Amino acid sequence: MDVFNTLGRRRQPFQPLQPGRVGIYVCGPTVQARPHVGHGRAAVAFDVVRRYLTWSGYEVVYVQNVTDIEDKIIAAAAAEGADPQVLAKRNAEVFAAAYLRLGVRAPDIEPAATDHIAEMVQLIATLIAAGHAYPAGGDVYYAVRSYDGYGKLSGRRLDDLIAGPRIEPGEHKRDPLDFALWKAAKAGEPSWDSPWGPGRPGWHIECSAMARLYLGHTFDIHAGGADLIFPHHENEIAQSEAATGTPLARYWLHNGMVNLGGEKMAKSTGHVVDLIEALDTYPPQAVRLFYLRTHYRKPLDFTTAALEDSTASLDRLWAFRRRAGDPGSSPAHPATIAAFRSAMDDDFDAAGGLGVLFEAVRIGNRLLDADEDASALVAAYDELADLLGLSEVRGGIDDLAEELGALGARFGVSADAPETVLAGLLAIRAGARDRQDWATADAVRAALADLGLVVEDGTDGPRWHRS
RNA sequence: GGCGACGUGGCCGAGUGGUUAGGCAAGGGUCUGCAAAACCCUCUACCCGGGUUCGAGUCCCGGCGUCGCCUCCA
Incomplete structure (x- = not known):
């Protein structure tokens, strides 16, 4: 190193x-x-x-x-x-x-x-x-x-x-x-x-x-x-x-310094973007990814475009992880780990390491599309994303209990636990889709989206995540 | 003025002399009830001028440009 x-x-x-x-x-x-x-x-x-x-x-x-x-x-x-x-x-x-x-x-x-x-x-x-x-x-x-x-x-x-x-x-x-x-x-x-x-x-x-x-x-x-x-x-x-x-x-x-409009951000001059505001505007891990995209010694320009770019990149990582499922006890893909290590051993080149991570995601997605085993890549992803602090923190939905309960009642789902209500709603939607009742299916999805729950249909059933 | 860093494709960016990094965006396609996601294809670059080398984005010299420090500052 x-x-x-x-x-x-x-x-x-x-x-x-x-x-x-x-x-x-x-x-x-x-x-x-x-x-x-x-x-x-x-x-x-x-x-x-x-x-x-x-x-x-x-x-x-x-x-x-x-x-x-x-x-x-x-x-x-x-x-x-x-x-x-x-x-x-x-x-x-x-x-x-x-x-x-x-x-x-x-x-x-x-x-x-x-x-x-x-x-x-x-x-x-x-x-x-x-x-x-x-x-x-x-x-x-x-x-x-x-x-x-x-x-x-x-x-x-x-x-x-x-x-x-x-x-x-x-x-x-x-x-x-x-x-x-x-x-x-x-x-x-x-x-x-x-x-x-x-x-x-x-x-x-x-x-x-x-x-x-x-x-x-x-x-x-x-x-x-x-x-x-x-x-x-x-x-x-x-x-x-x-x-x-x-x-x-x-x-x-x-x-290196963070620049704003090409000039160093510094509190003494008030030429700054408040960190709390940035964290309220973008997912905190997108801000983290924004930092990691550039080698730590280089200057880094803060722009909204760069933060949006990072947010989209983070979505790609997380979308892969959501569809992949549990890698079980599979060992992490050795070539990916080795390539990552090689990048980081070069003066902590996290940007190069991220490239390795994204490549693992692309190959992993390809395998999943082909219905082949991607568990080694998923395991590598988990290890590296965790190491970099970029793993998605999957919050619960307990805070949505009330809204979900009301929504459930509307579609005839009666249950107490929000998870159970959500499962019931997804089941109703699945039934509607089987009947080609697109209106009902889309209504459920739209209602959930209003609560901040994004539902996506995969070949192996629907997945949801918080927006 | 002194010291230092850096200049890569539309944007961001990795890159240890010799096989397309990667991401975002854009266009086209596949898949799909729709949406989303994903995959495939297209966009193959390296500030300028010399030099070393069989071969340079990658080394050397000289320019030009950007930024930082020289005052408190992550």
């Missing part, structure tokens, strides 16, 4: 620190506002990495943090007169719910920054003692020039950064490149005690502290959005490696 490592900017074979085990740290969102479509992409991209590694036999520990204290959160809370912690908690729940709808598995560990102030203070103290950081006026800054590896991830040279017009000395910085590890408390802002006075942590230090706590000084994969490469991940490396003397992570994975 090869992965593209941002550190070094090249593909390289993936070899975990310990055989069979993989530690992953993903930079989660700052929960200042609701999630947008870009957040969903990052979550899905690394969820698939995690699922694939697990499927491949690795024992994975997946850590994704929540940044719940930060300038923007404080500002957003102030704007609506709320407590920053309350606002952060509320938004964090919205993020979690959206991720759940996208089929993203909950992290093994989901540390919040505010629960790890002590670890951060300790790490900052270590850096000061080692001469890599200095307190100044209640703040603590990291001395960028004290660590000679600075810039190795993003390919930046200190002199280039200096030349940049936007870097201005902070109030207490000795060097314009230095960044805050600890910020002195301002009136009315949340703060914690520290050896340097009350304050709050800088953004970058939380990841260094929490990754170290849960995954150790060196771990396998550190992931996040490409927009975090600089300065966030660069700073993390500087902090962690200056403190421990060992590499922070062996592989750095970064997902």
